[in-house]
Each structure stands twice: as structure tokens, then as C-alpha cells.
Amino acid sequence: MATEKLASWAVNLSYSSLPPEVIQAAVSSFYNWVGCAIGGALHPTTTTASEALTPFFGKATSSLLGQKGARTDASHAALINGIASHVHDYDDTHLSTIIHPTGPVASALFAQAEALGGVKGDDFILALVAGIEAECKLGMGVWPKHYDIGWHITSTVGSIGAAVAVGKLMRLERTSMQHAISIAATQVTGLRDMFGTDTKSFHVGRAAQNGLLAAVLAARGYTGSLQAIEAKRGWARVVSTENNVDDQLATLGTEWEIARNAFKPFPCGIVVHPVIDGCIQLHREMGAEGGRTAADIERVEVRVHPLVLELTGKKTPQDGLQAKFSVYHGGAIGLVLGKAGPAQYEDQVVLSKEIVTVRDKISATADESLGADEAKITVYLKNGTTLTKHVQHAIGSVEVPMTPAQLEEKFVDQASVVLGAQGAQSVSKVCWALQGSANVAALV
Amino acid sequence: MATEKLASWAVNLSYSSLPPEVIQAAVSSFYNWVGCAIGGALHPTTTTASEALTPFFGKATSSLLGQKGARTDASHAALINGIASHVHDYDDTHLSTIIHPTGPVASALFAQAEALGGVKGDDFILALVAGIEAECKLGMGVWPKHYDIGWHITSTVGSIGAAVAVGKLMRLERTSMQHAISIAATQVTGLRDMFGTDTKSFHVGRAAQNGLLAAVLAARGYTGSLQAIEAKRGWARVVSTENNVDDQLATLGTEWEIARNAFKPFPCGIVVHPVIDGCIQLHREMGAEGGRTAADIERVEVRVHPLVLELTGKKTPQDGLQAKFSVYHGGAIGLVLGKAGPAQYEDQVVLSKEIVTVRDKISATADESLGADEAKITVYLKNGTTLTKHVQHAIGSVEVPMTPAQLEEKFVDQASVVLGAQGAQSVSKVCWALQGSANVAALV
The missing domain is CATH 3.30.1330.120 (2-methylcitrate dehydratase PrpD)
Incomplete structure (x- = not known):
């Protein structure tokens, strides 16, 4: 009953149950994501997508980070910010699966938080943690066969992580959360054959969009399979030749994957x-x-x-x-x-x-x-x-994590190119203050 | 070189090379699709999606069929019309693969044709044929293993068919068409585990959206893999354990799959x-x-x-x-x-x-x-x-196809519920007149 187990865990997760290091990891993950999304905003892979899709843009509720205050609908913001956050291959890494966890989840979550308005920092953190745990546990459940077959694991599980995060933000009850997981799971996006092309970072943005779409549909009562992950022809069996999803989900809430998230100090392999x-x-x-x-x-x-x-x-x-x-x-x-x-x-x-x-x-x-x-x-x-x-262990590994000062240097280095030094410093400051923030939409 | 072969064939396909029975099959396929999309317009699976996604709707360029003149951006129109066209399980069937071919392709194509404006009926037919041949040949190339694994073949190949059709309409040159095929191929949407839920028809609409998105990005120079179908970790090997894609593509333009398309006389299995x-x-x-x-x-x-x-x-x-x-x-x-x-x-x-x-x-x-x-x-x-x-062979089989009169009765039966008898007759008449039409956007 993996789908029900995951949905139930996410729905019941409370902010008060998050250990301090998990909250800290969520803030750092969000902070690093904003820096990467701003840093990638002017890359041609991002701007081309943005220009090509402008004819489809809806009501402007959500920011295109680093694009001079430009806004669009939440779905396109999720896509474009997701692309930008991954385009320099400079985002975070869950080292045991090489998932880049924050891109798909935060891109969907932040866009929807802006659209909803009045979302508190702590609720945002809670949803971000739920989404990242969901995608990393599922990823570990199908790793490494899933990746070996040729799937880009960041986006395939990212769709589901994004759905869980947005579903949590929208306070879906358990059955609806199962449907959200299901509608996300059926959109399996990302072939590794795309590595080295624009489409690699497109995967991250599309996963964010897939998950947002799934949660928004499920919130209105749209149905998928209630056993989407574990069914005979469900996600795990279709996308992998082996899986231990149940074992991985058994550690939800006791072993936190977000606490194992690592940040790249350098924009290269x-x-x-x-x-x-x-x-x-x-x-x-x-x-x-x-x-x-x-x-x-x-x-x-x-x-x-x-x-x-x-x-x-x-x-x-x-x-x-x-x-x-x-x-x-x-x-x-x-x-x-x-x-x-x-x-x-x-x-x-x-x-x-x-x-x-x-x-x-x-x-x-x-x-x-x-x-x-x-x-x-x-x-x-x-x-x-x-x-x-x-x-012995490079900076940025789990053993030698980047310090907050190093993360900040990375953020400012990236954001300065787009916002100027002063702008970068100022956005850096407000993004560090996610915890306790009264309205995350005010951060950017 | 399957990707190049398919792209090259589609780019070079000319209206004058289409046999009369292929043109007739395209008109019938389009006609049957319009009837099904109108007939499904008021189904809760369609209206729920439409309502849930209204906050994301962009500039109104394209019709939501059967929804009293409602319009939205081409991407959402592709999604919603795609859902509507499949929701009664009353659409067409390519019997050797059980692909429902027109839903994903026509939903994307018609929405984009309306957005572009001034698209001639013959160019629309040409693009529709290119897209349907692409999806059916690829589908035959991975059938039956792909379906046995658990993929909903209509939408998985539908994304690619929709990309080829829209790419053809937008006159992509060969390399861009390869990229369009690639960006569509990486969005593998549709698990059979969703059968019996709202998400089954969502697959058809999402495939239309996937393909439209792929073509629109590729038209702007967005890159994917040039060997997306045949690469070591390309589409065919990732989504199936066996394939004979090359053999199937070898018959492009000599054995026409659209001519084998069958129409359901009755809205049931x-x-x-x-x-x-x-x-x-x-x-x-x-x-x-x-x-x-x-x-x-x-x-x-x-x-x-x-x-x-x-x-x-x-x-x-x-x-x-x-x-x-x-x-x-x-x-x-x-x-x-x-x-x-x-x-x-x-x-x-x-x-x-x-x-x-x-x-x-x-x-x-x-x-x-x-x-x-x-x-x-x-x-x-x-x-x-x-x-x-x-x-010996039921009506609607390849051996005993529905006559135009029977197709028309089916169309009017479906459309009358939504448009009234007179409205249904009038839309029926203009849809039959696709060939030679000066502007397909004027049809609805």
C-alpha cells in the first residue's frame, strides 16, 4: 500500500515534528534553489523556453525569478524557474541517488504559493520537506535500475515530489493526496538520452509543472489510481525492473533525506x-x-x-x-x-x-x-x-558540507550577474529568513 | 537513424502524394474526433479539468469544443479537447495496436491551427496524416511489449504524433523536427493502471499538450537528442523490452496506418x-x-x-x-x-x-x-x-467500416446533446468540408 502510506505520511506531517536540522536543511535547500534559479534566468535555455511559451502565458500570479519582475501563471512559472534552477548544473544533489531534489519541488511550490498568496514560511518549509522526502524515498526505492534503464531520475520522481509538496500546501486530505500522487506518477518525464541538450533542464521544469497540475486536479476531485505506485502495472514496476519502495517508505519521518542534501560549490561535474x-x-x-x-x-x-x-x-x-x-x-x-x-x-x-x-x-x-x-x-x-x-572529502560532500557563508558566497556570485551586487545581497538576506516569514511571496 | 528517418519523411510529405483513401480517412478521423470532443465536453472529467485549470488559462486563441464558444490558449485547448474526445471511450481505434490515434494529434493540431489562424484544410489534413502515421508506426514498433509492461500506448506515442503534426503545420525543417520528436519522446505519459479513472482520458489531452509544447519549443531552436528514438538509452529501449521500429518506419508512405483507422459505432468496449x-x-x-x-x-x-x-x-x-x-x-x-x-x-x-x-x-x-x-x-x-x-465482422471493423451516413448519425447523436439537433447538423456539415477549406478555424 505504498501510495496510501506515502499520502498518509505527507498529510499527517506537522511542522512541530520536524527536527531542527531538517528545518535548517529545508531553508538551505530553498536558499540554494533561489540562487540557482536567478543565476540561470538569463541562460538561453531558459529565455528561449520563456519566449516560445509566451503565447500560452496566463494570468500573472507568480514570478519568473531573475527576470526583472516578470510574472506569469503558476504553471509556467514552475516550468521556467525549474529550467533556470538546473541549467547550470549547479543545484543540489541527494548523493545516494544523484537526484537534484529541490528544483522540481520548489519550482512548483513557490509558484503556487505566490498564486495562493499569504503562505507562511513555516507552511512552505513543511510542504517542501514533504515533497523532497517523497521524491527521494521513491527514488531510492527504484535506484539504481531505474536510472540504468535510462530514466532521468530527478524529473521522474520530481513530478511526484512536486505533487506531494503542492498537495500538502493545499491541505489535501489523504485520498486526494493519493490521487495527486497518481496523476503525477503517470506523467513519467525524462530520458537520460537528453543529457547535454536544452531538454535536460526542461525535465526539471516539466516535472514541477506535472506535479503542480496533478495536485490542482486532485484538489478538485480528479481521480487516478489509488495504488498508482505499487499496482501490478503501477509506477514502480513500469519504470524499474527492481524496486524496494516499501522498505524505503518505512523510514519516512525517521531517516530524513533532506538532511543528506548536498550543495555544489562549483558549477561543474x-x-x-x-x-x-x-x-x-x-x-x-x-x-x-x-x-x-x-x-x-x-x-x-x-x-x-x-x-x-x-x-x-x-x-x-x-x-x-x-x-x-x-x-x-x-x-x-x-x-x-x-x-x-x-x-x-x-x-x-x-x-x-x-x-x-x-x-x-x-x-x-x-x-x-x-x-x-x-x-x-x-x-x-x-x-x-x-x-x-x-x-579526503571535497567541500560540498555530506562529510564536509558548505557552510552558510559559503552558500551565501555562491548565492551572491550567481545572483549578482543578474541583479547586481546590491540586489543579490538584499535577496539573499530575505531568502535566509524563510523560517517564520509571514508571506513567502514577499521574499522575491 | 529512426529519429532522422521519421523527421525527414514527415518534413518531405506533400499533399499531392497522399492517396485519395488516405485523405478520406483523414477527413473521417477529424470528423469523428470533433463529434467525440463535442460529445464529451460536458462530462465531469472534462469540466472538472477545465475548472481546475482556469487560473492558468492564457490568451484565448483556441476553442473548447462544445463549451458554448469558450476559448483559451492553444495548450489548454489541446488538453481539454483531448480529454473530451476520449472520455466516452467512443473515439477511433487503430486496431493492430489499439491506439486511439486522432485524440492526441487532432487536439494539438486544431488548437494550434486556430492560434496560428488562416490554416488551410489541406495543410491541416497533411499535418494530421503525418502525425497519425508517426504515432502508429512507432506504436507498432514497440507493440505489444510496451503495452504489456503497462504503458497506455495511445498517449505515450500520442505525444510524438502530436509533435510531428504540429511541427509539420509549423513547417519545421528536418533537424528541428528531430528535436520536436525528441522533446515529445522524453515526456512519456500514461500508465494503464489509471484505466477506469479520470486520468485515462487526461492522458490523451496531456499527450496533445506534450506534443504541442515540443513542437513550439523546437521551432524556437530548443534542442533535444537527435537520436531520441533509437539511442542506447533512447525512447524505444527505455519504454519497451523489444522493438522493431526500423522495420515499421521502412513502410512509411507505402502502408498507410490512417487508412486502417476504425470508428466505434457504439460507446462501449x-x-x-x-x-x-x-x-x-x-x-x-x-x-x-x-x-x-x-x-x-x-x-x-x-x-x-x-x-x-x-x-x-x-x-x-x-x-x-x-x-x-x-x-x-x-x-x-x-x-x-x-x-x-x-x-x-x-x-x-x-x-x-x-x-x-x-x-x-x-x-x-x-x-x-x-x-x-x-x-x-x-x-x-x-x-x-x-x-x-x-x-462475421462487426460494423466498425476494417472489413465492415462505418459508412459516412453511419458516421454522421454518430456525430449528430453525440453533438445534439450539447448543441441541439440543428447546431449538430450545422457543425457536421462544415466538418465534412475540411478538404479544400480556406481556414480550418472557421469550422467551429
Whole structure:
């Protein structure tokens, strides 16, 4: 009875039952989502969708984040903000399933919260937690077969997470919540074959729309199957060849997936993160030790998990997109600039002489004894000195989470490009204040 | 190269290359779709969706058929008309895949044609044919495994058919058409577990929306995978365990699936049709032979394919919905009323004494020697006479298609309930005139 179990849990979840670390994780997840959505607002994948769909836009109740106060109906806002939040691949990650959990859920929830009006921050947090737990537990229930088959798990479970979140916000009773889950589950959106195209981030936005639509229909009495998840021809069996959904749902409310949500410090493939982390630390140490800079570097040796070279072994990236798949560029910006934000992945940085010079001095070797979030870096300086760094867990992992200050730097870095520095700081401040807010619509 | 093959074929298809029987089939398919969409316009599954989604409705460019001139944006019109056209399970059937082909395709196409304005009837027919061939060939390519797994094939392939049709109408070039196919393919909507709920017809409308969205995005340069159908983790492999898509696409333009499209004469499960057909013929013969009526009947014996009793063996249906699954009700309305339209499935008819009396005199026996579209009926009259009827192929099958006059009776029967008799006749007349029409938007 997975569908009933999930619906029942979500309907009965109360704010007072949320542990403090869960509330904190929800605030951080929301905060990081807003930063990513603003940061992706001007990306062509976002603006093209927005322009193409303008003829369908309805009554303007909900914000298009980072688009100068532009508003549209809640369904299109969910779609466009969802696309924007994922387009730089810079959003959050539930590491045990590689679901990006907040995009589908918050994009639907925030758009509907604005449309409804007067939604309190705590009610928003409660709905966000319900939606993220739902999608991550279901995702764990079909992982890894579901992903292996070729489904983009973020959006396939994201539709259901978004439905649960919006359903919770709209206070659906249990049976209606089952129908909402069902109507979302039948819209299975996202093939991995789309990776590398505009459609990858479209999946996130469409999942948000699917879930919002499901909840809004169910709230009016629309019916789906009451056993949509577990039926003989239900979601779990159709989208995966194996599942342990029941086991996963048994831990709802005792093991919180949102507390395991991780935030990317760098806008590139997560396997490059240990190298970047180590190189940024080495940049600081070189500066601290007698003002050394990257110009003093003779050569650099990097040892990494084999997957790193398989996925990100591009030696001479020619633009920002290719640079995301280059451990060499990642190391170089860390060493030269001490930073790896969106600005360091701009085309002109990727092709700049100072970066290319250091990039070409880096050699990388696969080392099966290392974990995927681990790296060993040795910098040989021209004066004969060597510096070494062993990153055991990269920043942004569950073991070494980003601090609030680091999250804020990431937020402001992204939002400044769109809103200017002052605007970014001001939105940052109000978004941190989600908990206890009287009206979440006032946040942006 | 299935994606490229399909896109290329659709882009190059010209009206002059369509055989006359294909054009005729397209006109009949469109005509039958309009009748079904009007006939389903007032069903609660349609009106609930319409009411729930009103807050999202955009600029009114496109008609909600049968809703007194109501209009909305093309995307929502595609959804709502798609739901309406399928809600009575009275639409068309591509018998070798049991796809209902016109719902997803025409719902998207007509809504977009109205929004674009000035679309000629012949261009509409051309796009409709392209979309229907695309969905049926892809459907045959994954049939039957895809359906066995649990996918509602009408909507899963319908999304792609709708994208091809709208893409054709918008004159996409080949690469854009590949992207449109791709963006549609990644939105896999429809689990069979939803059968028997509002969500079954939602699938048809959502498929129309998915396809329209895909085409509109692709027209603006949005990218998906260029190998979405055939890739290692592409559509065919993800949604089916076996496929022969390439073989099916090889017959594009030489074997026309739309010419195999069948129309339901009766608004109930297709397996009951041979019995209804035979009973209507017996009703006429009893009348012709000395004015006998159902009141003269002692008992009736029916022999049918075993599936008929498995699917429609309900002996004492209590309302119209249950009656759709009762071969006994089907036989009774044929014998008593000589007709089996939507009016004969109203609750009060199902419970009326004259129908119940005859219904209870019918016994049905499974006979493995009979085909699924075959039935043998023997009526024993009180005066000792017996009448027999052997229906070899039910009306509405490929072997015994509905005549234009019968299609028109079906159309008027459905549309009259919503538009009144005169309105129904007048819409019927203009819809028959699709070919050569200067502006399809003027049809409704």
C-alpha cells in the first residue's frame, strides 16, 4: 500500500515534528534553489523556453525569478524557474541517488504559493520537506535500475515530489493526496538520452509543472489510481525492473533525506570537485607562504578516482561548457584564481593565457585507491619547493558540507550577474529568513 | 537513424502524394474526433479539468469544443479537447495496436491551427496524416511489449504524433523536427493502471499538450537528442523490452496506418460490438416480419469469443458506466431499441423495466471457435419462431467500416446533446468540408 502510506505520511506531517536540522536543511535547500534559479534566468535555455511559451502565458500570479519582475501563471512559472534552477548544473544533489531534489519541488511550490498568496514560511518549509522526502524515498526505492534503464531520475520522481509538496500546501486530505500522487506518477518525464541538450533542464521544469497540475486536479476531485505506485502495472514496476519502495517508505519521518542534501560549490561535474577544492586551498597557501602565485608553478601532478578522467578528461576545452568536463581547467582556475564560480567558467576565462598556461602544466593520473570525492595534488614550484594537498572529502560532500557563508558566497556570485551586487545581497538576506516569514511571496 | 528517418519523411510529405483513401480517412478521423470532443465536453472529467485549470488559462486563441464558444490558449485547448474526445471511450481505434490515434494529434493540431489562424484544410489534413502515421508506426514498433509492461500506448506515442503534426503545420525543417520528436519522446505519459479513472482520458489531452509544447519549443531552436528514438538509452529501449521500429518506419508512405483507422459505432468496449450489431439487425428484421417487437421474445442465446465474457460479463449493471461492460445490456438495447448510442447508455435506460426484462432473457456462452469481432445470436420468440444472426465482422471493423451516413448519425447523436439537433447538423456539415477549406478555424 505504498501510495496510501506515502499520502498518509505527507498529510499527517506537522511542522512541530520536524527536527531542527531538517528545518535548517529545508531553508538551505530553498536558499540554494533561489540562487540557482536567478543565476540561470538569463541562460538561453531558459529565455528561449520563456519566449516560445509566451503565447500560452496566463494570468500573472507568480514570478519568473531573475527576470526583472516578470510574472506569469503558476504553471509556467514552475516550468521556467525549474529550467533556470538546473541549467547550470549547479543545484543540489541527494548523493545516494544523484537526484537534484529541490528544483522540481520548489519550482512548483513557490509558484503556487505566490498564486495562493499569504503562505507562511513555516507552511512552505513543511510542504517542501514533504515533497523532497517523497521524491527521494521513491527514488531510492527504484535506484539504481531505474536510472540504468535510462530514466532521468530527478524529473521522474520530481513530478511526484512536486505533487506531494503542492498537495500538502493545499491541505489535501489523504485520498486526494493519493490521487495527486497518481496523476503525477503517470506523467513519467525524462530520458537520460537528453543529457547535454536544452531538454535536460526542461525535465526539471516539466516535472514541477506535472506535479503542480496533478495536485490542482486532485484538489478538485480528479481521480487516478489509488495504488498508482505499487499496482501490478503501477509506477514502480513500469519504470524499474527492481524496486524496494516499501522498505524505503518505512523510514519516512525517521531517516530524513533532506538532511543528506548536498550543495555544489562549483558549477561543474561533481567528480572534479575534490581537485578544485584542493587547488583553491593550495592557491591560498601559496599566497600565504611568501606571496607565491600560479606564475611560480613548474608543474602539477593530480591523482584522482578513475571516473574523473573518464567523465572529465578533456585536456583542451574551447569554451565554458567543455570546461565543465575538464579536470585540467578546474585545477587551473583553483590555482590561478582561487575561485571556481560561474565567472570562472566564462568562455574568455577558459581561453585566457594565464589559465591555459597553468592548465597545460597539470597532469592527471587515475588511482583506484582513491574515493570519488577524494584527490591528491602535488604542486612543483620553479624554486624547487613542492606543496601537497590530500582532499579526503571535497567541500560540498555530506562529510564536509558548505557552510552558510559559503552558500551565501555562491548565492551572491550567481545572483549578482543578474541583479547586481546590491540586489543579490538584499535577496539573499530575505531568502535566509524563510523560517517564520509571514508571506513567502514577499521574499522575491 | 529512426529519429532522422521519421523527421525527414514527415518534413518531405506533400499533399499531392497522399492517396485519395488516405485523405478520406483523414477527413473521417477529424470528423469523428470533433463529434467525440463535442460529445464529451460536458462530462465531469472534462469540466472538472477545465475548472481546475482556469487560473492558468492564457490568451484565448483556441476553442473548447462544445463549451458554448469558450476559448483559451492553444495548450489548454489541446488538453481539454483531448480529454473530451476520449472520455466516452467512443473515439477511433487503430486496431493492430489499439491506439486511439486522432485524440492526441487532432487536439494539438486544431488548437494550434486556430492560434496560428488562416490554416488551410489541406495543410491541416497533411499535418494530421503525418502525425497519425508517426504515432502508429512507432506504436507498432514497440507493440505489444510496451503495452504489456503497462504503458497506455495511445498517449505515450500520442505525444510524438502530436509533435510531428504540429511541427509539420509549423513547417519545421528536418533537424528541428528531430528535436520536436525528441522533446515529445522524453515526456512519456500514461500508465494503464489509471484505466477506469479520470486520468485515462487526461492522458490523451496531456499527450496533445506534450506534443504541442515540443513542437513550439523546437521551432524556437530548443534542442533535444537527435537520436531520441533509437539511442542506447533512447525512447524505444527505455519504454519497451523489444522493438522493431526500423522495420515499421521502412513502410512509411507505402502502408498507410490512417487508412486502417476504425470508428466505434457504439460507446462501449469494442468486444461487445458484434452482439450489438447483430441485435440491431434482428430488431429490424423482427419489425419487418409482421411487426414483432422485443415483447415477443421468450429468450436469447448468444455465442461469443471468450474475451467478451471476461471483459464484459456484467449481468446486472446498475448505471451507464457499468453497462459499458455488459454484453447483456448491449444485446438488450439492440433488440428493444434498435440503437446503441450514448442515449442508450444513460442510467435511466440501463435501469428501465423494458431493457432489464429483455436483458435478463439473454444467456451468453463463450465459444473459442469465434473471432473477437464475431457473434452468433439466436432469438426464440414466444410463438415458437426462431431468428438467427451470424455477425462475421462487426460494423466498425476494417472489413465492415462505418459508412459516412453511419458516421454522421454518430456525430449528430453525440453533438445534439450539447448543441441541439440543428447546431449538430450545422457543425457536421462544415466538418465534412475540411478538404479544400480556406481556414480550418472557421469550422467551429
